[in-house]
Amino acid sequence: xxxxxxxxxxxxxxxxxxxxxxxxxxxxxxxxxxxxxxxxxxxxxxxxxxxxxxxxxxxxxxxxxxxxxxxxxxxxxxx
Amino acid sequence: xxxxxxxxxxxxxxxxxxxxxxxxxxxxxxxxxxxxxxxxxxxxxxxxxxxxxxxxxxxxxxxxxxxxxxxxxxxxxxxxxxxxxxxxxxxxxxxxxxxxxxxxxxxxxxxxxxxxxxxxxxxxxxxxxxxxxxxxxxxxxxxxxxxxxxxxxxxxxxxxxxxxxxxxxxxxxxxxxxxxxxxxxxxxxxxxxxxxxxxxxxxxxxxxxxxxxxxxxxxxxxxxx
Numbered sequence: 250x251x252x253x254x255x256x257x258x259x260x261x262x263x264x265x266x267x268x269x270x271x272x273x274x275x276x277x278x279x280x281x282x283x284x285x286x287x288x289x290x291x292x293x294x295x296x297x298x299x300x301x302x303x304x305x306x307x308x309x310x311x312x313x314x315x316x317x318x319x320x321x322x323x324x325x326x327x328x
Numbered sequence: 329x330x331x332x333x334x335x336x337x338x339x340x341x342x343x344x345x346x347x348x349x350x351x352x353x354x355x356x357x358x359x360x361x362x363x364x365x366x367x368x369x370x371x372x373x374x375x376x377x378x379x380x381x382x383x384x385x386x387x388x389x390x391x392x393x394x395x396x397x398x399x400x401x402x403x404x405x406x407x408x409x410x411x412x413x414x415x416x417x418x419x420x421x422x423x424x425x426x427x428x429x430x431x432x433x434x435x436x437x438x439x440x441x442x443x444x445x446x447x448x449x450x451x452x453x454x455x456x457x458x459x460x461x462x463x464x465x466x467x468x469x470x471x472x473x474x475x476x477x478x479x480x481x482x483x484x485x486x487x488x489x490x491x492x493x494x495x496x497x498x499x500x501x502x503x504x505x506x507x508x509x510x511x512x513x514x515x516x517x518x519x520x521x522x523x524x525x526x527x528x529x530x531x532x533x534x535x536x537x538x539x540x541x542x543x544x545x546x547x548x549x550x551x552x553x
Contacts, residue, residue, distance in 0.1 A: 262430070262475065263430070263433070263509070265431055265432075265433060265434075265435050266431070266435065269435065313392075314384070314388065314392060315384070317385055317388070317421075317428055319426075319427065319428045319475075319476070319477070320428055320430065320475060
């Protein structure tokens with residue numbers, strides 16, 4: 250079973266990298282660009298048939314290592 | 329006094345801190361991160377560097393290594409723990425210190441001597457300094473922008489858990505004297521029991537007047553007292 254995990258900085262945490270990317274895209278003429286937040290992406294394959302159990306395991310991975318919950322949010326999606 | 333320096337793959341200030349500790353008459357041991365037992369220590373130092381190449385987040389992988397369980401146990405039983413630079417990042421990843429270290433506000437790696445002010449000199453790490461003393465200490469980091477939530481920030485202020493703040497030569501603490509964007513110019517903090525100190529500046533680089541200055545000496549002599 251495969252999952253994707255997207256990790257982004259929380260809304261109120263400054264994202265200087267995203268800001269620089271945003272400014273550069275605006276310089277490239279993307280005038281209608283409103284905002285960009287940069288994040289991380291994990292593709293996780295897990296040996297488990299029960300989707301609920303598998304998702305719980307991925308959630309545990311996020312809480313134990315992949316995500317710093319003080320500053321980051323995450324989203325798990327089955328792929 | 330006995331000290332242990334924990335060494336991770338990618339640590340690069342472990343030798344510097346060992347030299348500083350030995351110069352200050354600590355009986356020091358180096359401890360590889362894969363060890364599961366810690367030698368008897370009065371002080372544990374998590375040194376600076378780039379443990380695991382800063383993969384995932386600075387300090388994240390090192391914070392899960394096998395020796396860290398022993399460090400947490402020792403810290404909880406009152407052993408002094410000092411985390412410098414990457415060591416500070418690792419301590420926040422283990423949860424021994426609250427908050428985290430974000431990327432520098434200007435997105436640049438900063439390596440220069442900065443001024444910091446001693447905010448709390450009534451601790452085992454800082455008692456040899458004078459209150460509000462201004463020190464010149466080297467910083468060298470990419471993620472030194474200390475961040476924490478509002479309730480913890482209030483706790484830091486109320487319980488006097490801020491060790492050092494960035495300032496200018498005159499001691500003014502403001503945005504211009506903040507090198508990395510850290511909240512409230514914070515350069516170093518204690519845990520609530522004040523037996524753990526995490527700091528971004530490198531006191532071990534300031535123990536020899538012929539190389540730099542001796543502003544870091546009193547941190548180590550405070551611990552020895």
